[in-house]
Amino acid sequence: MLKIAGPKEEALQVLSKWRKAFSDSDVDAMVKLYAADTTFMVTGSKTVVTKISEIRSYFEQALLQNRPRGAKLGDHSVVVASDTVVVITGLHTVTGVRDGQPYSNAGRITFVVAKRGSDWRIVHLHRSAMPK
Numbered sequence: 001m002l003k004i005a006g007p008k009e010e011a012l013q014v015l016s017k018w019r020k021a022f023s024d025s026d027v028d029a030m031v032k033l034y035a036a037d038t039t040f041m042v043t044g045s046k047t048v049v050t051k052i053s054e055i056r057s058y059f060e061q062a063l064l065q066n067r068p069r070g071a072k073l074g075d076h077s078v079v080v081a082s083d084t085v086v087v088i089t090g091l092h093t094v095t096g097v098r099d100g101q102p103y104s105n106a107g108r109i110t111f112v113v114a115k116r117g118s119d120w121r122i123v124h125l126h127r128s129a130m131p132k
Helices: 009-025 025-032 050-065
Strands: 035-039 070-082 085-098 101-116 117-131
Touching: 009 025, 009 070, 009 085, 009 101, 009 117, 025 035, 025 050, 035 050
Parallel strands: 035 117
Antiparallel strands: 070 085, 085 101, 101 117
């Protein structure tokens, strides 16, 4: 019997690709995961980013420094809002090497992944630092 993936599995597959692109410092692969109408706000954001070119600029800075990089989604929840929208919220850890020293940055992250045509894309990302 052929098993067909549902919205939850499709959205989690997008996050798997996101983690790989992050770890590989692959800016092109990362940017392709975002929809044209994405809203994007990460820990250092001072504005809500709504342009793919700005998302590209962010990842060019973030991924091409402090390598090797890593991203791990820890404890998380997946809510299937509809057949075409999934919300994934969880605890997230980013790792890297800065000035020859490894570092780890814990945070909270929310992805909204939606079906656009035949593809699933990230339509919203919000990441904030873990409270102390």
